[in-house]
Structure formats: structure tokens, C-alpha cells
Amino acid sequence: MTATISISVTPLTDNEIWFANAAAWTNYWDGVSGVVTLTPVATASYVSSPYNNSLAPSQITIDADVHVLATHAQLMSLKTELQVLNASYANLRTELYNAGLIDTP
Amino acid sequence: MDSGIKHMEVNQKSFIGGMNLIDPDTMLNSAQTRETNEDSGSGMDDQYRMCINGRARYGEVIPVETSTQQIGLPVGRNQGGITIGRTVIVFISGRAYYQLYGSNAWSQIPNFLMSAVAPRLWAIAIPSSNFNFVRKSVDSLNKPITINADVNISGNPAGILVQDNVTQAWLIEFNQTAQIFVARLTKTYAQWANTSTVPNDREYVPIGNQMFFLNQKLYIVAPDNKSIYQGVTGRPLDFMVNIDVNGNKLANESRGKADSVSFNFDSDEITCVKVVNTPDSFLYATARYIRVIQLDYNNTILGEPTYRTTIIVEAGIVNSESATYILGDYAFVDNDGIKSFNAVQSVYVEGRNAVFSRHLSKLFEGMEQVETSAISFNNYTLFYCRTTLGDAIVVYDELRKNWTSIDITRVTQIKQFLVMADGLISRLYAICENKVWLMYDGVTRESCQMWLPAMTPEDGKSEHKGQYVKPFFRGGLTSGTLRVVEYCDEQISQSLTRPLNSSVMAVTYPVRPPVVPSNIPNMQSPTVVLDTGLTGKKLAYVIIWNTDAALRSVQTMTSEQDADAAIRQEIN
Numbered sequence: 200m201t202a203t204i205s206i207s208v209t210p211l212t213d214n215e216i217w218f219a220n221a222a223a224w225t226n227y228w229d230g231v232s233g234v235v236t237l238t239p240v241a242t243a244s245y246v247s248s249p250y251n252n253s254l255a256p257s258q259i260t261i262d263a264d265v266h267v268l269a270t271h272a273q274l275m276s277l278k279t280e281l282q283v284l285n286a287s288y289a290n291l292r293t294e295l296y297n298a299g300l301i302d303t304p
Numbered sequence: 305m306d307s308g309i310k311h312m313e314v315n316q317k318s319f320i321g322g323m324n325l326i327d328p329d330t331m332l333n334s335a336q337t338r339e340t341n342e343d344s345g346s347g348m349d350d351q352y353r354m355c356i357n358g359r360a361r362y363g364e365v366i367p368v369e370t371s372t373q374q375i376g377l378p379v380g381r382n383q384g385g386i387t388i389g390r391t392v393i394v395f396i397s398g399r400a401y402y403q404l405y406g407s408n409a410w411s412q413i414p415n416f417l418m419s420a421v422a423p424r425l426w427a428i429a430i431p432s433s434n435f436n437f438v439r440k441s442v443d444s445l446n447k448p449i450t451i452n453a454d455v456n457i458s459g460n461p462a463g464i465l466v467q468d469n470v471t472q473a474w475l476i477e478f479n480q481t482a483q484i485f486v487a488r489l490t491k492t493y494a495q496w497a498n499t500s501t502v503p504n505d506r507e508y509v510p511i512g513n514q515m516f517f518l519n520q521k522l523y524i525v526a527p528d529n530k531s532i533y534q535g536v537t538g539r540p541l542d543f544m545v546n547i548d549v550n551g552n553k554l555a556n557e558s559r560g561k562a563d564s565v566s567f568n569f570d571s572d573e574i575t576c577v578k579v580v581n582t583p584d585s586f587l588y589a590t591a592r593y594i595r596v597i598q599l600d601y602n603n604t605i606l607g608e609p610t611y612r613t614t615i616i617v618e619a620g621i622v623n624s625e626s627a628t629y630i631l632g633d634y635a636f637v638d639n640d641g642i643k644s645f646n647a648v649q650s651v652y653v654e655g656r657n658a659v660f661s662r663h664l665s666k667l668f669e670g671m672e673q674v675e676t677s678a679i680s681f682n683n684y685t686l687f688y689c690r691t692t693l694g695d696a697i698v699v700y701d702e703l704r705k706n707w708t709s710i711d712i713t714r715v716t717q718i719k720q721f722l723v724m725a726d727g728l729i730s731r732l733y734a735i736c737e738n739k740v741w742l743m744y745d746g747v748t749r750e751s752c753q754m755w756l757p758a759m760t761p762e763d764g765k766s767e768h769k770g771q772y773v774k775p776f777f778r779g780g781l782t783s784g785t786l787r788v789v790e791y792c793d794e795q796i797s798q799s800l801t802r803p804l805n806s807s808v809m810a811v812t813y814p815v816r817p818p819v820v821p822s823n824i825p826n827m828q829s830p831t832v833v834l835d836t837g838l839t840g841k842k843l844a845y846v847i848i849w850n851t852d853a854a855l856r857s858v859q860t861m862t863s864e865q866d867a868d869a870a871i872r873q874e875i876n
Binding site: 212 | 693750
């Protein structure tokens with residue numbers, strides 16, 4: 200992230216002395232106005248990989264009892280979503296670290 | 305013993321000559337400069353280049369006291385104030401707060417509420433009315449009005465009238481029974497009545513800003529600053545000058561209000577109005593012209609005087625706080641400096657507009673004056689204005705008739721000075737943008753700088769080098785620091801610091817028993833040896849100290865150097 204600071208001060212005139220004493224220096228800066236412009240850190244957009252809700256679980260009947268089991272496809276879909284989220288989070292921390300906003304990546 | 309080396313010793317034994325920034329700094333005490341200083345009454349060898357935060361009226365330089373910021377006031381927009389007797393009233397964000405002398409507490413005046421965003425509030429103390437008779441007009445405006453002397457009407461009370469140029473004016477009164485200040489709104493045109501039975505019935509105060517009181521009449525500058533309203537003579541709160549043959553106001557406000565009998569003398573906005581010391585006269589100033597206006601009682605309208613210009617001066621006044629009376633003259637801050645004129649002499653001879661601040665002209669070069677204030681206090685006149693050193697108070701000694709100091713302190717952005725003085729006490733307040741200060745009232749002293757005249761060798765081919773500077777101090781109860789800065793050909797050559805220790809004077813001679821230790825304060829006066837400075841054509845010294853000791857005199861010694869052997873820093 201970058202910041203630009205613009206301070207409006209009274210222009211000094213050519214003179215032997217600019218600030219005769221400490222009070223003159225303090226008074227010169229008293230009430231000075233300024234503008235701070237912050238430019239945000241450029242980051243990559245997060246593209247999610249959502250869980251596939253259309254995937255159906257498996258069913259197995261043992262002694263007339265129906266048991267519902269998660270399928271391999273469901274687990275893989277969930278794993279993919281988690282991996283994408285984890286990678287994006289790591290990328291975000293890297294970008295914040297490079298911008299100086301956090302102290303560890 | 306050195307042979308062939310010429311020494312030059314300069315002793316400045318007095319500082320009553322004041323500042324001189326117009327003449328070359330090597331010629332401050334020459335015969336020529338005495339001609340430019342004909343009003344000061346000073347002798348030779350007593351001028352100086354510049355003094356910061358000091359006073360030299362009695363020949364020795366004394367640092368001024370620090371100023372004390374007033375606490376206990378709310379944070380807000382400071383809009384002005386007024387002093388009445390031993391009371392000071394300050395207006396902040398539309399509210400009024402007062403403090404009695406001897407107390408540190410600030411109390412709010414109940415009910416008082418004006419515009420919180422108006423840049424200024426103007427206040428004036430007015431007496432109670434003394435013309436409490438019915439006024440009736442006759443068939444001609446220029447004929448005297450009819451007065452029913454056998455009918456007493458309700459008069460107007462004394463008080464402090466306050467205007468903000470936006471809302472209806474308020475009147476602050478002192479309730480003697482409860483011993484507190486109270487405030488109420490004044491009445492408008494619609495509320496003015498001719499009943500003679502209701503208290504304050506004949507009261508109508510138009511909205512405006514600056515005010516002044518002359519010949520029992522109150523005047524108010526209109527909100528557009530282009531004209532002046534006038535009240536009834538003898539009734540400060542009654543601006544119903546325009547009445548009919550029965551003594552009633554006109555039914556149509558647009559025809560009968562204060563504007564109908566207002567007056568103006570310029571198309572420019574009025575910057576300052578003030579009573580002057582010429583009979584029946586007041587000052588009417590814009591940014592470019594100052595007029596002295598005289599009341600004409602030979603030509604009246606509705607029984608009130610008309611007005612005519614007696615003199616006109618081609619100078620302006622920055623604002624309502626920038627003109628003050630000094631020993632028969634009026635000093636004021638113009639757009640490009642401080643000037644003065646004499647209203648009395650100018651009435652009978654041609655107008656005189658002296659460049660009052662010629663000895664300070666270098667300070668005002670290229671500076672446009674925008675927000676300035678002036679006041680006379682303890683026989684000094686203080687002008688807060690913009691200088692090449694920054695915003696500062698330039699101080700004129702009315703007794704010595706010279707400029708004595710430039711005060712550069714934490715007190716800045718001054719909108720108005722207020723003086724509380726009744727012969728026994730004397731106080732100066734500064735109303736700043738967001739602080740209120742009691743000036744020169746602290747127990748400590750500001751750091752004082754004395755810029756001495758510069759020195760050059762008599763032989764124009766030679767250069768010289770500083771040997772020592774010996775300032776002599778008197779008195780002083782606190783220890784501090786002395787600094788001597790040497791300038792060689794306009795550049796800093798060296799800066800030396802020494803402790804400045806307070807002590808007591810020695811036991812007076814002859815010493816006889818019983819020997820009593822002295823308790824008379826005195827300050828040690830160190831000799832500052834200048835051994836590492838530059839050699840050059842012109843040497844100048846600045847004495848800086850931060851104690852309460854008075855600088856009595858300064859002894860300086862330099863030695864001439866052969867030009868061929870000189871080591872001088874060139875200015876690139």
C-alpha cells in the first residue's frame with residue numbers, strides 16, 4: 200500500500216532569518232492542513248471452487264438397516280474447495296506481507 | 305604584546321533608541337540615522353537592529369513575561385469579547401462566559417445564545433437611555449421633531465449589546481440583586497411599541513456588526529457592511545428614528561426600518577468605525593480610504609444630525625480591531641503596513657498620512673495584512689500582524705516614541721485584544737482562534753534576543769575577527785543560559801553557550817561589623833571568548849538569554865586582520 204501526503208504551508212519569503220525562535224517554528228506549523236491519499240494494495244481476486252451439491256451419497260442396506268455413506272466424489276469435491284480456499288488465504292497473506300501490513304507471511 | 309594589530313572595541317551602553325530595520329545595520333547610530341529618528345529623543349549609540357521578546361524603555365533590555373493560557377473555557381470558535389470594569393466576557397461558539405478579576409473560574413451567562421458559526425461577535429457597553437420622551441415627526445423631515453415633554457416613556461436599560469451580523473442582538477445586563485449577569489433578546493421592528501406602559505417598549509435593534517457610541521447615539525454597521533444605522537439620540541436601544549406625526553412607527557417595515565435613515569460614504573465595504581478625538585466626529589474606514597465624518601446638527605432629518613466628510617486619507621484599515629489611539633494620533637494597520645494620521649490636525653490642514661512604521665519597513669516587505677489586531681496597553685501599542693518573521697506582535701513604545709520589540713511567542717492567530725484597566729489593575733487578554741491568553745502575566749520569561757548593530761573596520765581594506773563579547777546583566781532571580789551568536793558577513797560564524805547564574809551582590813564597602821550578607825539579586829556576566837569564528841568585513845552579534853535579568857550593556861572587541869591572510873567563507 201502506498202500513501203501520498205500533501206501539506207499546505209505558508210510560503211516563506213527570501214529573508215536572512217526564517218524562524219527567529221522556537222515559537223516561530225511552532226507557530227508556522229500550527230493549524231497546517233494536509234491531505235493523505237492512500238492507494239490500496241493490489242491483490243488477486245478470489246475465485247472460489249464450491250462444493251458440488253449435486254453429488255449423491257451411497258446407500259447400503261445391512262439386515263434391513265439402511266446406512267448412508269459419503270462417496271469418494273463427495274469427499275474429493277470438499278477437499279478441492281478446501282484446497283482452493285487455503286491457497287487463496289496463503290496468497291492473501293503473502294500479498295499483505297509484501298505490502299508491509301503484516302509482519303509475517 | 306601583539307604589534308601592528310588594531311583592536312576595535314564597541315560599547316553599547318543603552319538601548320533606548322529602539323529598533324532600526326531601515327538603515328544599514330552598520331550605520332544604526334550614525335548622524336544620518338539620527339535624522340530618521342527625530343521623534344525618539346534618543347542619543348547616539350543606543351539603537352539596535354532588532355529585539356525579540358524584550359522591552360528597553362529604561363535603557364536596559366528586560367525579557368517579557370510569558371503569557372498564560374486561560375483554562376476552564378470550552379473548546380470552540382472564539383468569536384470575541386469585551387471587558388467591563390474588572391470583568392472579562394468571552395464569546396465562544398455563540399455562548400458567553402465571564403470571569404471576575406481575582407478568580408480563575410469562568411461562568412457561563414445563562415440563556416445567551418447567538419450564532420455558533422459566525423466568525424465574530426461584536427459587543428459594546430451602552431448607558432441607559434436619558435431621552436425618555438415621546439418623539440413625533442412634523443410635516444417636513446428637516447424640521448425639528450415634536451417632543452412631548454410631559455409624557456415619560458419607559459426607557460432602555462444599560463448593558464452590553466452584542467451583535468453577530470446574523471441573528472437578533474442580545475443584551476447582557478448585571479442583576480444587582482442576584483449579583484449575576486443575565487441576558488435577553490432585544491426587540492425587533494415588529495416588537496417596537498408606542499404604548500409608554502410596557503418596559504422597554506420603544507426598543508428596536510437592527511441586526512448588524514460593528515458598533516460605536518457617539519454623542520448619546522448608538523451606531524451599527526449594517527450586515528452588508530455598506531451602510532451605518534443610527535439610533536435615536538439619548539436612547540441607545542431605539543432605532544425607530546423614522547416615526548409618524550403621532551409618534552408611531554410606519555406600518556410598512558421596509559419603509560420605516562433603520563435602513564430608511566442609514567448613511568454611507570463609500571461603495572466599498574466598511575472595515576472599521578471608531579470614535580475619534582475631534583468633536584462630533586468618527587472614523588469611517590474601508591480597505592482603501594479612511595474618512596473622518598462629522599455630525600452636522602445644523603441640517604437634521606427627523607431631529608437627528610446628518611453627516612459630512614471632513615477629511616479623507618488614502619489608506620485603509622484591515623478590520624475593526626486594527627486601529628488604535630496613540631498620543632494624539634491614530635495608528636492603524638493598512639494592507640501593506642502600519643500607518644498613522646492625526647485627526648485633529650488633519651481637519652484644519654491637509655491630511656497627513658505618515659508612514660509610521662518606516663523603521664520596520666523591512667519586516668513588512670511583500671507581506672499582505674489580512675487578520676490583524678492593535679491595542680494600547682501600559683503605554684505600549686501592540687500590533688499583531690504578518691511579518692517576514694511570521695505572525696508576530698510588533699511593539700511601539702509610546703513614551704520613547706520608537707519601536708522596541710517584536711514579540712514572537714506561542715500566542716498566535718489573535719482576533720482581538722482586550723484591556724482590563726481601572727487605575728489599580730492592568731491586564732491584557734488576547735482572544736485567539738481557539739485559545740484565550742492572559743498576556744505577559746506568567747512567572748517565567750520568554751527567551752529574549754538582542755540583535756546588536758554590526759561592526760566594520762575603519763579601514764575599508766581590512767577585515768576583522770571577533771575576540772570577545774561581554775554582556776553585562778543586572779538583577780535576575782533565576783538562572784538560565786546565555787547564548788552569543790556571531791554573524792560574519794551575513795553568515796553564522798559561531799554560536800557559544802554559557803550558563804547564566806543568578807547570585808547576590810557583594811557586601812557593600814566599607815565592610816563593618818555586623819557583616820550582613822547581601823540579598824540584592826544580581827546576575828553573573830560571563831565573558832564569551834570568540835576563538836573559532838570567521839574573519840570578515842562585517843561582524844554582528846546576537847545576545848540570547850532566557851532569565852529575568854536585564855541586559856544593561858554589551859562590550860565587544862574585534863581585531864583587524866590583514867586582508868591577505870584572512871580566511872573568509874565565500875557565499876556561493
